[in-house]
Amino acid sequence: MSGTKFVFALLIAAAAVFGAAWLIGNNYVFFAGYVVLQYIALATAWNILGGYTGYVNFGTAAFFALGAYTTVVLHKLTSLPLPLMMPIGGIVSGVVGLGTGYLTLRLRGAFFSIATLALAVVAQTLITNWDFVGGSRGAYIVRPAQAWLFGIDYIQYLFLVMLALVVIVLASARAIERSRLGYGFATIRDDEVAAEASGVPTLRLKLLATTLSGAFMGMAGAPLPYYVTYLDPTSGFSLAYAVNGVAMPLVGGTSSWLGPVIGAILLGTLQQVATVTISSALNLLIVGLMLVGFVIVAPNGILGLLRFRDRRARS
Amino acid sequence: MARVVTGMTSEALLQVTGLGKRFGGFVALEAIELAVRDGERVGLIGPNGSGKSTLVNCMCGTLRHEMGSVRFAGHTLDGRSAHERTRLGLARSFQLPRPFNTLSLAENLRVPLLYTVNARHGQALAPHAIDRRCAELLHIVGLADKATNLPRDLTQIEMRKLELARAMAAAPRLLIADEAMAGLSHNEVDDILALLIRLNEQGVTIILIEHIMRAVMHFSQRLVVLVAGRKIADGDPADVVRDPDVVRAYIGE
Amino acid sequence: MEMSFDLLGNAVVSGLLLGGFYAAVTIGVSISFGMLDIVNIAHPAFIILGSYIAYIANATWGIDPILAAVIALPAFYALGAAVYQVYYVAFERRGQEALRGLAFFFGLLFITEVSLVLVFGVDYRLVEAPYIGPSLHLGIVDLPLRLLVPFLVALGMVGGLQLFLSHSFLGRAIQAVAQDPLALRLMAADPTRIKRIAFALSIATTSLAGAVLIVIQPVEPSIGRDYIGRVFAICVLGGMGSFAGTLVAAMALGIVESLTSTFYGPSWSPAVAFGFLLITLAVRPAGIFGR
Numbered sequence: 001m002s003g004t005k006f007v008f009a010l011l012i013a014a015a016a017v018f019g020a021a022w023l024i025g026n027n028y029v030f031f032a033g034y035v036v037l038q039y040i041a042l043a044t045a046w047n048i049l050g051g052y053t054g055y056v057n058f059g060t061a062a063f064f065a066l067g068a069y070t071t072v073v074l075h076k077l078t079s080l081p082l083p084l085m086m087p088i089g090g091i092v093s094g095v096v097g098l099g100t101g102y103l104t105l106r107l108r109g110a111f112f113s114i115a116t117l118a119l120a121v122v123a124q125t126l127i128t129n130w131d132f133v134g135g136s137r138g139a140y141i142v143r144p145a146q147a148w149l150f151g152i153d154y155i156q157y158l159f160l161v162m163l164a165l166v167v168i169v170l171a172s173a174r175a176i177e178r179s180r181l182g183y184g185f186a187t188i189r190d191d192e193v194a195a196e197a198s199g200v201p202t203l204r205l206k207l208l209a210t211t212l213s214g215a216f217m218g219m220a221g222a223p224l225p226y227y228v229t230y231l232d233p234t235s236g237f238s239l240a241y242a243v244n245g246v247a248m249p250l251v252g253g254t255s256s257w258l259g260p261v262i263g264a265i266l267l268g269t270l271q272q273v274a275t276v277t278i279s280s281a282l283n284l285l286i287v288g289l290m291l292v293g294f295v296i297v298a299p300n301g302i303l304g305l306l307r308f309r310d311r312r313a314r315s
Numbered sequence: 316m317a318r319v320v321t322g323m324t325s326e327a328l329l330q331v332t333g334l335g336k337r338f339g340g341f342v343a344l345e346a347i348e349l350a351v352r353d354g355e356r357v358g359l360i361g362p363n364g365s366g367k368s369t370l371v372n373c374m375c376g377t378l379r380h381e382m383g384s385v386r387f388a389g390h391t392l393d394g395r396s397a398h399e400r401t402r403l404g405l406a407r408s409f410q411l412p413r414p415f416n417t418l419s420l421a422e423n424l425r426v427p428l429l430y431t432v433n434a435r436h437g438q439a440l441a442p443h444a445i446d447r448r449c450a451e452l453l454h455i456v457g458l459a460d461k462a463t464n465l466p467r468d469l470t471q472i473e474m475r476k477l478e479l480a481r482a483m484a485a486a487p488r489l490l491i492a493d494e495a496m497a498g499l500s501h502n503e504v505d506d507i508l509a510l511l512i513r514l515n516e517q518g519v520t521i522i523l524i525e526h527i528m529r530a531v532m533h534f535s536q537r538l539v540v541l542v543a544g545r546k547i548a549d550g551d552p553a554d555v556v557r558d559p560d561v562v563r564a565y566i567g568e
Numbered sequence: 569m570e571m572s573f574d575l576l577g578n579a580v581v582s583g584l585l586l587g588g589f590y591a592a593v594t595i596g597v598s599i600s601f602g603m604l605d606i607v608n609i610a611h612p613a614f615i616i617l618g619s620y621i622a623y624i625a626n627a628t629w630g631i632d633p634i635l636a637a638v639i640a641l642p643a644f645y646a647l648g649a650a651v652y653q654v655y656y657v658a659f660e661r662r663g664q665e666a667l668r669g670l671a672f673f674f675g676l677l678f679i680t681e682v683s684l685v686l687v688f689g690v691d692y693r694l695v696e697a698p699y700i701g702p703s704l705h706l707g708i709v710d711l712p713l714r715l716l717v718p719f720l721v722a723l724g725m726v727g728g729l730q731l732f733l734s735h736s737f738l739g740r741a742i743q744a745v746a747q748d749p750l751a752l753r754l755m756a757a758d759p760t761r762i763k764r765i766a767f768a769l770s771i772a773t774t775s776l777a778g779a780v781l782i783v784i785q786p787v788e789p790s791i792g793r794d795y796i797g798r799v800f801a802i803c804v805l806g807g808m809g810s811f812a813g814t815l816v817a818a819m820a821l822g823i824v825e826s827l828t829s830t831f832y833g834p835s836w837s838p839a840v841a842f843g844f845l846l847i848t849l850a851v852r853p854a855g856i857f858g859r
Contacts (some may be wrong), residue, residue, distance in 0.1 A: 056670045058609075103850050110607040111804075111849055113670055117609060118797035122842040129835055180429045187415050187426055193377055194413035196397035197406070199431030199485060203396070239790075243678050247672055254667075272365075285682040292675035296658040296667045 003175055010167045011267040018163060022156070030159040032228060036190035037136050038220055040221045042241065043248035045216035049209045049254040050246070053255030054189035055109050059100075059116035060245030062123040063093040063214045065236035067221030072133045072231060075141055081148070081163060082223055089222035097109075097214025097308040098207060105206045124237040138232030141225040169216050173257040182188065185209060217245075240284055244268075247291035253303025262302050328353040328388060328520055329374070329405070329489055335382030336366075336373055336544075342543045343369045347383065351489065351522060356515050358552065359524045364371070366544040367524050368410050371491050373405050376400045381533070386506070388488060401431050404488035408495055410524075412474035416464035420477060421462040424449040427485040438486075448484070455510060456480045466503060468498030472498050479507070489520040496527055504530055574708050579830040580823055585715035587822025588756070589784060589816045592722030592777045593795060595729060596770035601800070603829040603850035604747035604763050604770075608656065610673040611799060612792035614771055615681035618778020619693075620676065622686060633695045634721060637779030640722035641772050648771025651676070654763045683790035687720040700783060718780035725776055729769075730811045742766045746809055794838050801845035822859040 001009070021029045022262060042060060050056050057063075067089030074085050100119055104112040128136045147157030175184050184205045190235035196202050225231045252263025267287055274283045299307055321361075327350035334347040344366045344521065351357050361367050370379040374385050376397035385392040387405050395403075415423050427543045428448055453459045456476040458469075465473060470562040479495045491513065496504050508530055515521050525531045531538070531552070540548040542564040548555045555561055593615060618637060625636035659669035677705045699713040733739035745762045781787060802821055806813030825840045 002363065033539065047795055050667065054667050056667055056674075074331050103846055107849060109666055110601075110670070113607070114588040114609065114796070114800045115845065115849070118795075118838075118845055120799070121793055121838045125838045180433075183418070183422070183426055183429060186417055190415040190417055191321070191413045192399075194415065195426070197375065197377065197409070198403055198481060199398050199401040199426040199434060200581060201430075239678070239681070243674075246674060250671055251669070279686075281682050281685045285686065286678060288675050288679040288682060292672060292679065295671050295675065296654065299662075299668050314849055 003171070003178070006174055007171050010170055014163045014167050018160060021159065026117045027153060027155055028114070030153075030155045032272045032305060033153070034159050034162055035160070036265060037166050038165050038224075039264040039268040040242060040261055041162065041220040041308065042171050042217055042245050043264040044161075044166075044173050044257060045213050046221065046245045047249040047254055047257075047260045048173055048216070049213035051249055051259070052176065052185035053206060053209045055206065055209070056083070056113045056246070057210075057213065058113055058242060058246065059120040059123075060217060061237045061239070061241040062116070062120040063217035063244075064098060064221035064224075064241050065233070067091045067218030068224040068236050069127055069133050070218070070233060071222045072139050072141065075225065076132070082158075083224065086161070086165070086219045086222040088307070090219040093218025093221070094211045094215030097210040098213075100214075101207045101210035105210070107205060108253060120237060120242065124233050128233045134232065136233060138230055139225070140230050141228075143226050143229050154226070156203065156228055160225055162220075165219055169220075170257055170261070172212075173260075174215075178258060181205070181208075183234050185278055193210060240280075240287075241272075243284060243287055243291065244271075247287050247294075251294045251301055253301030255300065255303060255305060259301050259303045266302075281293070293303070326386075326389065327337075327351055328355075329372065329522075331370075331383065332385040332386075333383035334370070334373060334380055334385065336380045338367055342544055344373065344380070347541075347546055349539065349546070349549070351520060353520055354515070354518065355520055356512075356534055356536045356537045357520075357522045358537065359522055359540035359541065360526070360528075360531055364543075365541045367541055368493060369544075370541065371407055371524070373495055375405060375491070379469065380430075383521070401427070401485055401487075402434050403493075404486075406482045406485040406487035406489070407491040410493040412466075412478040414469075414474060414477055414481075416466050419463050419465060420458055420469075421446075421449045423466070423481055424452050424476060424484045427481055431485040438512040452480045452484055455483075457506070462555075469543055472499060472503070475499075476507075477481040479510075481515070487519060489522070490514065491522045491524070494526065495523075496525055496530060497563075508534060514521075516565045574727055575830060576827075577709050579826045581711065582715060583823030583826030584819055585711070585719040586784075586826055587819030587823070588719035588722040588801075588815075589715070589780055590798060590802055590822050591818035592725055592773070592780055594806075594814050594818055595726050595778070595786045595811065596773040597799050597803045598806070598809060598811060598814045599729075599742075599766055599770040601771075601803055602807075602814075603828070605746075605768060606652075606660075606764055607669070608673050608767075608770070608794055609800075610676040610680065611770075611774065613677045613796040614644070614647075614774035615781060615795065616684065616789060616792040617680060618775040618785060619782040620688065620778075622782050623693045623695055624696070624778035627660045632695075632697055633779040633783055634697075634717070634776070634780070639773045643759070644775040645768045645772040646648045648768035649764050651771065652767040655767075656760060656764070677692050677770065679791045681792060688789065690788055690789045690790070691783070694786040695782050698782060708850045714783055718783055721776065721780055725773060726811055726815060729773070731807075733811075738765065742769075742839075796839060797845055798841040799849065801841045805844060 021033055036053065042064060043167060046057060046060055070089040070092045072083045074080055074088060100115055101112070104115045134140050144154050146152065147154050176185070184200050185198050188202050188205060192202050197298055228235070248263035248267050249260040250263065251267060253259030267290070271283050271287065274286065294301060324415050329351040331347055331349040334344055336344040338486050346368060359367055360493055366389050369378065373380040376392065376395060383497060387400065387403060390403055392400055399403055404495065415426065416545055428440060450459065450462065456479060458480065460471060461469065466477065469477065475495055475497065479492060496507050498506065502529060511523065511534065523531060523534050537550065538552040539546060540555060540561050547560050548558050597608065597611050600606045600611065609758050621640050622633035622636045625631040626633050635809060655669060655672065659672060699717045702713050704711040704713065704716065733743055741762045743760050799820065802814060806817035814829045821844055825837050827839050
């Protein structure tokens with residue numbers, strides 16, 4: 001399927017999803033659905049760096065929260081509409097990704113990963129100390145009752161915006177996979193030294209992946225303040241984002257754009273259901289256990305299991 | 316423009332001057348001088364651990380050397396990353412094959428075509444030309460029937476052939492073949508030898524690093540010997556193998 | 569700003585004592601990351617686990633926390649050996665340690681923290697011991713015993729490990745596996761077994777480090793994450809496998825953090841460690857004593 005056809009298919013799927021949610025008529029669907037869509041965007045963004053190039057980012061929460069807090073700042077200073085705030089959040093997180101990468105990507109991958117872990121803690125510290133965005137007391141954002149778009153409920157509008165972002169991120173991920181860039185990323189993952197010897201500018205590509213990944217995560221975080229209406233560092237930088245960002249692509253499968261989608265839908269829905277029935281800590285424990293379990297037993301994720309069965313069935 | 320033949324005063328294609336490399340306290344290479352002229356066939360031999368691969372790594376940018384300098388085709392290579400050197404025309408195969416394990420054989424060859432050949436001005440190949448070139452290269456090394464296989468399906472010997480094909484895919488001006496023939500049968504050695512000589516006739520300068528002496532003697536116009544990080548001989552192959560220092564180095568092993 | 573000598577002096581001394589503690593916390597990573605090349609980011613989680621074990625022993629039976637940690641050492645050693653075995657079979661052997669091995673340790677970090685929250689809640693826990701509270705007074709400098717005792721324990725642990733590494737066969741084998749696995753094989757020692765012992769040792773240190781932590785400050789499950797940056801910053805700055813380097817780097821970090829905390833407020837501490845890490849990686853990745 002060509003790139004344009006894929007985008008068309010995504011748009012149709014998106015329209016179908018929105019339509020189905022609309023028909024159900026209960027706004028809770030939009031609230032829950034927003035979270036799942038957000039995770040699809042986050043997981044796919046993570047995978048552009050982690051799955052394609054093999055560099056592990058543990059600081060998903062940092063990039064995500066920086067996007068959210070950019071919105072808080074913009075909301076206080078301007079009256080920009082959300083679709084304009086998102087790219088700005090993306091730029092902020094993208095630049096942070098670039099910076100982290102620039103300082104650490106010439107060294108071993110492990111240093112990059114450690115730096116992202118530390119980054120999450122530091123970013124949270126900085127935000128907690130910044131009174132303009134509310135510091136540790138948090139910030140209140142008023143969510144309008146209705147959006148400018150046909151006067152639909154604002155939560156439906158947020159759902160739509162996140163849906164649009166998912167289409168963009170998925171289309172980008174797939175486009176990368178099939179392009180020269182995708183080959184470059186794969187060689188970095190497989191054998192960086194051999195990649196360099198074959199003419200691949202590994203540092204440049206790694207920086208590109210880090211920036212893109214960070215930017216998409218920032219964009220996924222940008223609408224958050226309107227969704228939660230109260231944002232404080234503890235929830236913005238929540239551990240849930242860090243572990244889900246890693247677990248969803250690894251459980252779903254890192255080799256293609258489809259893996260993070262599967263992982264996000266599976267784990268995202270699981271958590272939405274579980275939050276109602278069991279505590280959120282137990283919820284996260286299950287995600288952690290699934291992560292460790294899959295990584296040991298099924299390293300190629302659900303996609304890998306499906307392909308394995310497929311190949312066995314054929315022979 | 317006519318090529319002016321100035322003999323000894325023309326700069327060598329590859330010029331290594333005073334190259335030195337240490338690992339902590341261990342001196343891996345010391346004061347290496349090497350000049351390879353355009354179109355030459357140079358053999359590089361030496362006992363295991365003498366620093367041959369380290370030298371290749373330093374020349375190609377995989378390792379950074381502390382002393383000396385490397386010049387290639389009029390450019391200074393020092394400080395340049397490995398991919399820049401490959402794009403300038405200096406390619407190498409790895410002694411221990413390093414294939415891209417999640418890519419098929421054909422895709423392994425696409426990488427240098429996409430990132431080296433297509434990165435050079437005015438040389439970019441169209442997609443179907445790339446596919447054709449991949450098939451051609453696989454055919455040359457005898458791996459055409461495994462184009463869609465993954466490297467893990469290959470034998471060690473086939474992986475060495477892939478390694479060589481991948482270096483060739485970068486369309487180099489100078490190719491360094493690092494033990495490409497290890498483990499090959501008599502006939503296979505002849506095949507690779509013929510391949511390299513044909514490559515040389517097409518204008519590619521080649522440095523052959525090998526332990527198989529008959530191949531080295533047959534192939535080399537000039538023989539360089541490395542022992543314990545130092546060059547101890549450099550000249551006509553027939554003279555070099557009779558050099559007492561060289562003989563001692565190999566028998567003393 | 570008028571520099572109070574009292575304040576400065578105490579900040580520096582506290583920093584030194586804190587630094588000793590940081591060395592205890594980091595020494596395990598010097599082994600696992602510095603020597604074995606295993607990126608065990610779950611190390612702080614094991615430390616917190618150690619803290620809670622000490623807390624239980626102390627709260628239930630009134631056992632001294634550091635004594636409890638010593639008693640728990642074998643259990644932590646066994647845990648470390650088990651974790652390494654899983655890591656080796658699932659990742660190291662398959663060559664998957666870069667992505668999946670890292671994710672594995674991250675998962676462990678996470679599971680440990682969340683489990684502790686489920687069992688103990690998010691309240692701060694602390695221990696009681698005769699040396700928590702009193703201080704020695706030397707001139708203008710106060711030496712709180714709750715910092716001094718951990719400092720001494722830490723020095724003891726680091727010193728003991730260093731002696732073990734340089735003077736026992738096993739210890740030398742561990743150093744060898746770090747530098748030249750092939751030579752080790754030629755010595756007829758099994759590199760995997762040596763690595764397992766070394767890794768188990770690194771986890772065993774977390775038992776003591778955890779007890780020492782809860783003596784110094786109250787503990788709750790999430791503070792492990794604050795230590796990741798510190799631990800790896802010290803390890804890198806100290807030159808990876810070098811114990812002396814770890815000690816020096818830990819003291820340096822301790823002093824800088826203490827000064828920052830005294831003059832700018834404690835909420836900036838995590839940023840200090842991160843700053844250290846970034847600067848080290850950017851300027852001298854080999855560290856102070858690096859090879």
